[in-house]
Every structure is written in structure tokens, then in C-alpha cells.
Amino acid sequence: MNRPPSADSAGVLSVTQLSVTYPVRRGWLRRPADLLALKDVSFELRAGETLGIVGESGCGKSTLARAILQLVAPSAGSVSWLGQPVNPESREQLRALRAGMQIVFQDPLASLDPRMAVLDIVAEPLREHRRELSAEQRAQLVAAMLSRVGLSPEVMRRFPHEFSGGQCQRIGIARALVLEPRLLVCDEPVSALDVSVQAQIVNLLRRLQREMGLSMLFISHNLAVVRHLSQRVLVLYLGRVMELAPRDALFEAPRHPYTRALLDAIPLPDPVRAREREVNPVRGEVPSPIDPPGGCVFHTRCNWAQARCVSEEPLFEPVTDAHRVACWRWQEIAAARAEAE
């Protein structure tokens, strides 16, 4: 169980017990099954805050983004935006919501329409949400936003295929920010980029967030990048929250064995220390979300698992006020670690 934290009036976004299921057909003779892509996820996002969301494939991180943006319907739970519960039936509210939250996708080139010039791509949200603007006013806003993301306004007449991956991602960011949204959802925005360019985009996002007072959900499998951008981090595994913690607590004293496994899995870019480090990667693979393990979903890969972990789903327990973990044995593990060190 993942209990909702107390409501915070400064919250931009509040997600309460959110669950999403997808129907899955398993061959024509078998009954369709439900794939529980997300189960009981709760968190608050404050104004100007970045929450990192990490996990491996199938953990539900993209589903979470879609459910918040109301692109998939939750099967249970709710989303509140600026203190108001979102009613997916209200078209007016959805319009306001979609103007206020924008998304940047992983594949920069695929997310831009190849037949549209940069001007039209970046101006598209303005045409939809700010119909009072003239074409000239739109072009002015687009030019200003392009220079803000580090592109010359001269690129407005050019087409996506003329740009590199990093430049396409800048165009995608300009499109997402042209309406000056409150919330930016970044779904693996630097994963497809070269390392030298990835750093530029990470720095750009950090700068824009400060300048525009944006709240950000930063979804990534790369914990080192998440650490650079986030104030808090949410760790997902098979659609469940394993741990939610302030950045430094998560990276210096992770409480969930899965968080620890993710951190240990990152190879050190240092040959001397990489050779000294004892590597003991977590065993096995992520089980099928159609048939997830009972009890704690991580128990099949966890070295600490015992009978209770197999039979009972852990509570989402507070470690401190701001730090929560879903593990029956987190206190024992912390004590054992303290002793070992």
C-alpha cells in the first residue's frame, strides 16, 4: 500500500493512488488479462521542483506520464492540478491542463513532423491554445523561445531533417515551453543523444527550469543524469513505487534493495576503481507485468527476501518525513549495512 502524503497547498501536481490497467489478449483461446501497468502511485510535485522518475523497462514510468497528461485513463486514483481534481470528462478543464503541462519525448527526430518547418512546429501549441495571436505575434514568440533554447531564430524556415539530434531536441523543448507551462514532463529526453550533446541538453533544462520556475517530471533510466536534475526521486518497479526520497538521501543512503541494485549497476568511468569494486549484479530479469510476483514484486530478484516478502505486499513506510520505502526489511538492511561499514 502506498498511502497518499498529506495535501500540500503549494503543490502544482498531486497524484493519489493512481493505477492504470491495460487489457492484454493472450492468444485467441485464452481470456484477456489485465496488465497492471501502474498500481497505487502517489506523490506531490511542488512549484519549481524536479521529481526524477527512474526504473527499468516495464516499470510504468511512461504510463505514469501519460496518465498525468490524461492520455490514458486511470483505472483508479486521481490527479489534481493546481489544487483542483482533474475531471477527464470536462473538455474545458482538459484544455487548460494540456496548456499547463507539456511533454518532451525521447526520440527528438521522430517527435517532430518532418513536413513542417521549425516555425510551424514550435508555433503549433500557440495555434491551439492562444488563438487570439496573429501570425506575426506567433512568429515573435517562436523566435524568442528558439533563442532561449540556444537556436538562432534563422532556423525557423528550415525542416527537422536538417538538424542533428541535439538540435532537434532543442526544437522539441522550444515547442514544449512556448506556452510557458507550469509543468514539463521529460520522457527520457537525453537517452538518444551522444554524451557530449547530452550534457548540453541537461544544462539547458536546468537553466530553463530556474528561469521559468518550471516544475519538472524527469523520467529516465540513467540515474547519474537524474541526480543532476532532480530534487527528489521516485523509484518504480513493475508499476509500483519502491522508494521516494530527496536526492541526497536516495543516492547516499538508498533504503530499498532495488534502488541499491540500480545504483550498483552503473559502471564507474574510472578504470582503477572499476577494477577494485566488487560487482555483484542483481540476479534475474524483470518478471512479466501480466503475471507479476505476489507479495513484494521485487522478491524474485532480492537477496534479502524472506517468507513475508513472498506473501505480503510491503507498506510504504516513512524513513524520514520526506523519505518513504516499500520494503519489509529496510530497517534490518540499514542496520546490517551500518555494521558492515
Added chain:
Amino acid sequence: MSTLLAIRDLRVAFPSAEGEVRAVDGVDLDVQAGECLAVVGESGSGKSQLFHAVMSVLPGNARASGSASLAGKELLGRSAREANRVRGAEIAMIFQDPMSSLTPHLTIGRQIGEVLEQHRGLGRAAAQGRALELLERVHIGAAAERLRQYPHELSGGMRQRAMIAMALACEPALVIADEPTTALDVTIQAQLLELFRELRKSRDRALILITHDLGTVAGLADRVAVMYAGRIVELADVESAFARPQHPYTAGLLQAVPRLDAAVDGELRGIPGQPPLHRGAAPGCAFVSRCSVALTRCATDDPSLQQASGRGAVACHNPIHGDRS
């Protein structure tokens, strides 16, 4: 150590509407028996094309020239049939996406068995027995059952293990792995990195690791070749490359990687500009427009790879000296 693979002035060019694209632009490289050499570069560096030329798996419109000899035997310009005989038997390649290099309609056992039957002349039963041993060696659980499964029935991590088992089938002297863990989840990457390290312990074959991931390089490689715009710009043992990079590009790459042990509040130090898609016709160093320490001559005078202090080599008019702090 003896030289296993000797590459001399290797070039790969593709025709294009704007003229010839030089993907690999004159590479000299020796790979020693038993060593692990990492070839690092970003997109457009030519790192994959270089070894696709060595393996004779370039697309039909590519033109390769120069020389690549394996234990004295020339690999370039062979007939398809000769190339096939060497591939798998003497050199094996592991690709980023095992799904595209495994045959979808054959079981794992058949695919590994075929390699053994073709190159080693084993009978069907003997080949299956050997295939089972190979799957166990790469720690595939329930190996006997896996032999009867098709690639789509395996997870991404298992498929990559099966690919590694197939690459090892004929005990080749050289394995080339092209981004072998890039497409996988981080915990599975860590497992495969551990498998590579275990397989490396015997040092009975050379491994060329083509990657953009400096973390993987640090944990596995003995030497590093850094490629940029179709050329090797730095070649060094792994400790020197990380502690004392000499080429400004190598230093820039190392600084751009976000690290878990670095201060978090500063900005990441990226390299300005974009990696070039291919080497342009302009004279001078291909890195000059992104380089923070470029000299006037860098714009006109193309640096060649020169032996530098120690055992490394660097292609730069203004290399970095001393320790990186």
C-alpha cells in the same frame, strides 16, 4: 604479445548526392592477441563501419580500401564465400540488437549447432551437446530447455547471452562486440558486463569492444582507441586515457559523462557543437570547431596520429599534458 589483427590505412566511403562521404578515413590499428581494446566514439565517428569493413558486412554501396590482416591473412576484398569461412570461425561479432542478428525461425540450439556443423564439421548430436555447454558457460539457466526455444521466446538479456554463446562456439581468436549492452536495462547491462569480465579472465582471445559508454570501457578494456570523424584521435592504455587524456576531445568526453561521485550542483561540462556526421572536405583537424584549445594551424593543418609520451599516441597539435584534475 603478438599482433593478431593489423589494420593499415583502412578507408570506408559511401557515395552520396553531395559527393563521397568518408566514414572511415585512414585508420591504422594493431590489436594484440588476448587483449581487450575499446573503440570509443560518438555517432558518425566511424567506429562501427571500421569493423564492419573488417568483418565484410558493410552495405553494398560502401567502398572499403586499405588492409586488415588477421594473423597474416588479408580480410579485405575476399569473396563472399571466403568471408563466410572466416566469420564465425576466426572472428565472431556480437551486435547491439541480438534480435536482428539471430534467425527468427530457427531454435537457439539449431543456430549455434549450425555454426559448429559448418565450421567445425561436427555431427548434429555432437553440435547440440556443445551448444548446451556453451549456453551453460554464459550462465543461461535451464539451458537444455532454451536450446529448443526460438529467439522471440527469450528476453533481451537472454538473447544477448545466446549471441555471446554463438560467438564463442568456434573459439575464435577475436571477438568484436558492437555496443553489446546498449539496448538493455541497467541491471541486465551490469550482469552482461560481469559475464564479459568473467570470460576475459582466461585472456585466450582478443576482444574489441565498440561503445560510446565510458563506464563499460573502464571496467573491461586494456587499451582505448578514441575515434572522431572517421579517424583515431587518441590511442592509450585505459588508465592513461582516463587519468591523463591527451586529446581535447577525449578530455571533453570524460568531463561530459555525468558521474555519481561528482559534485552535483555545477553544470555538466559538455562539448559545444555537434559531432560531425562525417568528415568534411575542409582542411585541418575535424575537431577544430568544437575545440577550446585550438591553435591557428589546427584550421589548416590536419594532425596525424603521433606517438606521445608513454605508450600512447595522439593526433593533436596542442595536446593536453599533465594530470587532469
